[in-house]
Structure formats: structure tokens, C-alpha cells
Amino acid sequence: MEEQVRSDKSGYMLMNKPGYPRVSSWPNLIWIIFLMMLFITIILWGVSFLAYAPLEEMAEWAKTPNPAKAPWYFIGLQELLVYFDPWIAGVMLPQQILIGLMLIPYVDVTPTEQGNYDFRKRRFAVGFFTVGISFWFLLIVVGQLLRGPSWQLYWPFIDYDIGSGTWVREGVHLKEGGAALKSLPLGTGLALIIGFATIGMVLPLIVTKLFPNSKKVKELDYYLKELGYIKYFVVQSHVMMMVGTFVKIILRLGFNVKYIIETPWFKI
Amino acid sequence: MEERQSKTPLKKILDFVGGLITGNPIYKSIFRVGYPNTLLKRMAVMRSSFYMHIFPTKVGEHGLKLRYSWCMGGITFFLFLLLSLTGILLMFYYVPEEHRAFSDMKDLRFMVPFGIILRNMHRWSAHAMVLCVMLHMMRVFYTGSYKMPRQLNWVVGVLLLLLTLMLSFTGYLLPWDQLGFWAVTVGTNMASATPLMGYEGPFHELLGVQIDNDIRFAIIGGTRIGANALVRAYVWHCVGLPLIATLLMVFHFWRIRKDGFSGPL
């Protein structure tokens, strides 16, 4: 283990150096743990007296609630169902998120900066992760708080007349709510996706060729060389998956596009 | 001599009582080291106790700071312990049977002494654990603690994240009320969209997959959530997943000891 740490480009881990300030775990660590346990127990005990766990009516197959919501930690995926078919929103995206998370340590070639909150040498990694996590929580907030009957947008501060269940927005009927969506023609869709994939893959490379003298670009160039082709492909395909998700959402909300590619077998 | 004279009566009494406790043979047979008031004894305390020795005898000052670790991994683990305890107690009162599960929840609410507190604690701890495990992952990411030599432990962590979500999700069905029933229906319906293996997924015709032999059917034991799904959720929730999670946590903690807690470079 020592060997590995020592062979880091940046040299020793400070904490493995002989003079690094250390204190005995008893009581310095133990009392933190003890107080933390006490604190959490008291908080949860208190909350449990004040707030009751929800229990609705007994489960009944014949009575589908509208909307039926997934638990909050999965509601982001359910929210994506507005924009994607379930095989993408419910299967491919979560699978890629998990695989992508697991691959992070193996594709991160920024200097082995660790043990502090200093982001200067790992701007890209921190940026990508932050955008991803924020997106995840944003979808949760929208799905959990802003979605009502028929998964339509409801602002919590407006009183809607949904007694009959037929009003979506004030003056708009449920049926009209599902505004006319259309899919792109197959040729356009294919061109769009292939173009997106190609441009996304080569854009960073082109940028390094176009502006070889800018300091920022030199950093990027160095980073790309460190990555090598395989890691670059892995990282960039995940970046594009996330960007692609944004793009589809924009196409849907702004241009009423239902599917970019529609075939009898699968739809994207 | 001088020291003795300067002792207040209170201190004398405390010393006497303390001596009775830490000096008697029973205490010594359990804790071995006497009251840990010197560095040597403090380190011995950590090493000689079965429970304490998962911690190092000494820790870097840096890692102790709450603003560094947010204590999130520890809180997640403590919540897991709390959930195990309240979960075992809940198992005394709950039977995963289609016609009984819901009335058992009502009994917990109205009949079992402190039953509702038990259930509330289990419920809120579960939500807290999901949140804490996400925050813990963010902490580890932002401090770059997944880098060499901790890559594998990060991967184990992602598996633990998945297990935490699965634990919470299987538990959601158990009350057998409308909330959990439909949430789990919505969630498991996603599985039917799996390419090739789900009956609504792309290319499912190729394997002859239908509603009664696809992956969703395998998961919930039927074409819709019913008695079979309830038993499966129960067994995964109370036996299968906690067992796997415990094994992974043991590994997680062992790796932290081996790699050392992350410090600044």
C-alpha cells in the first residue's frame, strides 16, 4: 500500500509522512462518534413523535390513484418518462448512471489531488459531477412537488379546480393538455443523432487544433493526451448522454417533438 | 502529598467511586486496560477491544474535522444499525400476507404500545439514510477521495448506494397501502421496458418474451403486484439485501482501514 501511495506522481500523501499531526482515537474520535449517535437518535426520536409515517387506504388494484408516484429517490426517473420511453428513462439511463459512477476513479486522470476541497486542478470532473447531481435533484423536485393529476405541472401556490379531475390548467381540458406532439421524419432524426454524436465526439479535439495557443486550450490538450482514446471515449459518451438528455427535453418542451427517431421497434 | 491535599472532597468521592468501577476484577476482565488516562492506555483501549479495533489507534487531526467528512459515512452506518434494530422489532408485529399486512400496520398504530413510534422511526431513518448516502457520495467525490488507492472502495460504495435504494424501495411495499402499492407498481413497470428481456421493451419478440415470462415477472412473481410480490419484497427487505449490504459494509470499512482515511496531499 505504501508503495502505491509513494508512486503517485505528486509524491507522498501528507498524512503518511512521519510528522503529520495525529491524535489518539480515544477519546478524540470516539466522543465525536458518540455525540453523533446521541444527536441522530434524539432527532429521529423527536421527529417520530411529531410526524407520523404515511399510511393510506389499503392497497386496491382497481383504484389507480392519479398520479401514482414512485418514491422520491426514483421520481427523477419517473419525471424523465415525460420525455423518453421507459426503456430509456427507466432502464438505460439509470444503468449508465451507475456504470458511469463506478468508472469515475478509472477515467479520472487529473492530478491525484485528494483529501481537500480544492477544485482548481479538477475543474472538469467537478463541473460534470455537479451538473449531473443538480440535474438529478432538480428532476426530483419537479416530480415530487410540481406534478399533479395526469402528471401535469401544478404550481404549489395556485389553487386549481381539479375536483372533477378534468382540469389541467385553468381553462385547459385534460384532453387538450396533451398538446399535439409530432415525431421528426426518420431521415432528419437519424441525421440529427449521427451529427450530434460525431460533433460531440470530435468537438474537443477540433477546439485544441483551432486555438493551439490559448492557455485554457493547452490545458485541455494536455488533459486529452493524458486520457488517451479509450478513456476519452468513455468520458465523452457519458457527457454526451447527459447533454443529449437536455437536448431532448428542450426539443420536447420548445418544439413539441415526440420522438427524434421513430421506428416500429424502438423510439428515441 | 501536595496533590492529595489540594483535592476537593467531591474529587475524592469521584476518585473513590471511579476506582470501584474501573478497579474491580469484573470490569478488568471485560475492558482489560484500566481507566485510559495516558496515551499508552488510550491506544491499548482501542487495540484490545473487539469493537474499537475497527478504528485506528491514532487518527490524523485533519480527518476528524466535521467540515471535512460531514460525518456522513458514519451517520449512514449508524442509521443502518438503527434501521436493523427497529426493523427486527417491527418483524414481531408484521406478517407479509396480502390480507393481513395492512391490518398489522393499523395494529401498530392503535394497539401495539409505542408501535407507531417504532414505525415512524423506521420510516424516517430510512429516508434519512437514502439522503445521507447521497451526501456521503458527494463528500467523497468533492474531496477526490476515490482516487488511488481507493478506487475499489468507491465502486463498493456505488453498490452500497444501489443496495440502500433497493432496501428502501422493497420496504415501501410492505405496508400494503395505496401509496406503496402504486409506487412499487410504477417502479417495477419500468422493468417491463428492458430491451430484449421485458415484454414492452424493444426487440422483446426476438426472445419470445411475453408478460408472463419476462424480467418483471421474474422480479415480482406475477403479472402484477400481488401476494407473491409482497413475500418477495419482504424476504429481500428483511434478509437478502441486509445480508449483502452487511458484507459490503464490512469490506468497505476494512478497505478504509487498509488505505487509511484520505488526507491532504
Ligand code: HEM
Ligand atoms: C450504506 C452505505 C455506506 C456506508 C455505511 C458508508 C460508510 C463509510 C464510512 C463510515 C466511511 C468513513 C469516512 C466517512 O465517514 O466519511 C466511508 C468512507 C468512504 N466511502 Fe462510504 N459508505 C457508504 C456508501 C458509500 C458510497 C455510496 C460511496 C461512493 C460512491 C462510498 C465511498 C467511500 C469512500 C471512497 C470512502 C473513503 C473516503 C476517505 O478515505 O476519505 N461509500 N464510508
